[in-house]
Amino acid sequence: MYEILDNYSDFRDLKKMQFNKLKKMSNEIRHFLIDNISNTGGHLASNLGIVELTLSLYKVFNLDEDKIIWDVGHQTYVHKILTGRKEEFHTLRKFGGLSGFPKKCESKYDMFETGHSSTSLSAALGMARARDLSKRKHHVVAVIGDGALTGGMALEALNDVGYRKTDLTIILNDNQMSIAKNVGGMSTYLSKIRIDPKYNKFKRNFEHALKKTNFGSGLAESLVKIKSGIKQIVVPGMFFEDLGIKYIGPIDGHNIKEVSKVLSMAKKIKGPVIIHTITKKGKGYKFAEKNPGKFHGVSPFDKVTGEIKSSNKTYSKVFGDKMIALASKDSRIVAITAAMRDGTGLKKFSSEFKKRFFDVGIAEQHAVTLAAGMATEGLKPVFAVYSTFLQRAYDQVIHDVCQQNLPVIFAIDRAGIVGKDGETHQGVFDISYLSHMPNMTIMSPKCTDELGNMLEWALTQNYPIAIRYPRGGDIDKSNLIAQKKFTRGNWEIIHDKGNVAIIAAGRMVQSALQVKEKMQSLGIEVTVINACFIKPIDKKILNKLVKENYKIVTLEDNVLHGGLGTLVIEYINSISSSVKVLNLGFEDKFILHGDVDVLYKLNGLDPDGILKSIISIL
Structure with missing residues (x-):
């Protein structure tokens, strides 16, 4: 099916290939990616944009010795194909199959596991300094996107790189996109470089002309003293040069011959060098280009029409629609996101309320403290963020928001199991770290309709509130009525029979009701309680359950340690030692990638697994 790719053995083959053959291979890789990802889903656009750059890297560098670190591992599909995993590619992101990110257990060529942005420079610099201390000679390369440079961690690393002058090659893959269109000063700065590529050509021609004469030769030497001042004026790339990093570019990231030539030159440069490549996200597939x-992280789709299979009513869409409705009535409401406008459901809000929408780029720490500053001045900031990315702003949440008890709303999307993106993206830790922050209130809706009502209530309060909700839509809400009124710390009793109480949080309430039906068929009645407030817990209901000697089961899609179950059992232990409490959630481990249903079942959190656990305590 693929003339070159099907006969490809490993990356050593690339070193012998002519550039015209590599170009044909890049086209085959694109077709291979589209064919496979249309079936499995995955990160398509970013991988289509990095094909030639990856081929160039592996033509020039030796993976058996050199280290290549990929910032945000979702752009490593081409790398996986080139390092012996082509035949397994149909298993991508399935349980037991290939991960969508670098995994050291998968291949020795996955040098470092990356899932969150802006980490590659620090990791690569650490490897480079370890190399120097052990007196080895291999090359270390970090591949980072322009969007990732908005992350403070990347800028901290750049500062360190230039100060010590460590030998390191940095590839800036500039496609003008992270997930949403890039924003901010760094994006503007790189745009200036893109439209001013003529300086280095002018400099080379000018110096060459001067050195043809004795007078000119002497003048060229004199100009060295003032060259930095001239460069400061005319070359945007001096930002990197002033940090102590040699800047080369911009160059066409889809021209394998040009990129390979520059990479070969960079290998000979002492000290750190940054190579600025321009690529097109989604290249070669018109729907992804448009x-x-x-097509960043996409579900299975029709490769002919570009139509994506997706559910209609999701938590993210409900959140986005409610934000528009509320903001149209209250001018103090503002929305903040960290390069996740589309994913968090704020795309429409961003166009309808342009002055009240703030995309800060990949900078979650800044986003939280920005929200805190807004709250001090009477605004009502809502920071929409994936659970896994909020982890990056732990200190800012506790120090800048909770310590000052500021009314910032955290709309925590993708809480709980997200599935196919695996360990780095599962949102199973947020309850654990947020629940121990003074002044923080944590809520979770049992269904999509309840999310909008929670958000409306939260915006009337005057303290920090986190609302966590899962990816996608409802499991089964046929028997659910969304609450419209809330009182802080009060739970909702949905079904009140029997002496076994299931206290469930968020969408797990829907699972609890399915378990209730199964237990009723066994002749066992169960009380089902919606822990709509994870913090503070409802002590009044717990006191009643303890007094009447209920067997208590807590159910959550969070790790057990520090979660809802921990809060419940700590309180019950303080008032009683005789009541049985069973905590159900995720054990102290990282959750692998795979379909959500498969992962719930493996962890005993599907209806049958929950039923089995409850029966064991009766």
Whole structure:
């Protein structure tokens, strides 16, 4: 099916290939990616944009010795194909199959596991300094996107790189996109470089002309003293040069011959060097080129029409629609996101309320403290963020928001199991770290309709509130009525029979009701309680359950340690030692990638697994 790719053995083959053959291979890789990802889903646009750059890297560098670190591992599909995993590619992101990110257990060529942005420079610099201390000679390369440079961690690393002058090659893959269109000063700065590529050519021609004469030769030497001042004026790339990093570019990231030539030159440069490549996200597939955000992390799709299979009513959409409705009535409401406008459901809000929408780029720490500053001045900031990415702003949440008890709303999307993106993206830790922050209130809706009502209530309060909700839509809400009124710390009793009480949080309430039906068929009645407030817990209901000697089961899609179950059992232990409490959630481990249903079942959190656990305590 693929003339070159099917006969490809490993990356050593690339070193012998002519550039015209590599170009044909890049086209085959694109077709291979589209064919496979249309079936499995995955990160399409970013991988289509990095094909030639990856081929160039592996033509020039030796993976058996050199280290290549990929910032945000979702752009490593081409790397996986080139390092012996082509035949397994149909298993991508399935349980037991290939991960969508670098995994050291998968291949020795996955040098470092990356899932969150802006980490590659620090990791690569650590490897480079370890190399120097052990007196080895291999090359270390970090591949980082322009969007990732908005992350403070990347800028901290750049500062360190230039100060010590460590030998390191940095590839800046500039496609003008992260997930949404890039924003901010760094994006503007790189745009200036893109439209001013003529300086280095002018400099080379000018110096060459001067050195043809004795007078000119002497003048060229004199100009060295003032060259930095001239460069400061005319070359945007001096930002990197002033940090102590040699800047080369911008160059066409889809020109394998040009990129390979520059990489070969960079290998000979002492000290750190940054190579600025321009690529096109989604290249080679018109639907992804036209809408790279839509095809960033995509569900299975029709490769002919570009139609994506997706559910209609999701938590993210409900959140976005409610934000518009509320903001149209209250001018103090503002929305903040960290390069996740589309994913968090704020795309429409961003166009309807342009002055009240703030995309800060990949900078979650800044986003939280920005929200805190807004709250001090009477605004009502809502920070929409994936659970896994909020982890990056732990200190800012506790120090800048909770310590000052500021009314910032955290709309925590993708809480709980997200599935196919695996360990780095499962949102199973947020309850654990947020629940121990003074002044923080944590809520979770049992269904999509309840999310909008929670958000409306939260915006009337005057303290920090986190609302966590899962990816996608409802499991089964046929028997659910969304609450419209809330009182802080009060739970909802949905079904009140029997002496076994299931206290469930968020969408797990829907699972609890399915378990209730199964237990009723066994002749066992169960009380089902919606822990709509995870913090503070409802002590009044717990006191009643303890007094009447209920067997208590807590159910959550969070790790057990520090979660809802921990809060419940700590309180019950303080008032009683005789009541049985069973905590159900995720054990102290990282959750692998795979379909959500498969992962719930493996962890005993599907209806049958929950039923089995409850029966064991009766």
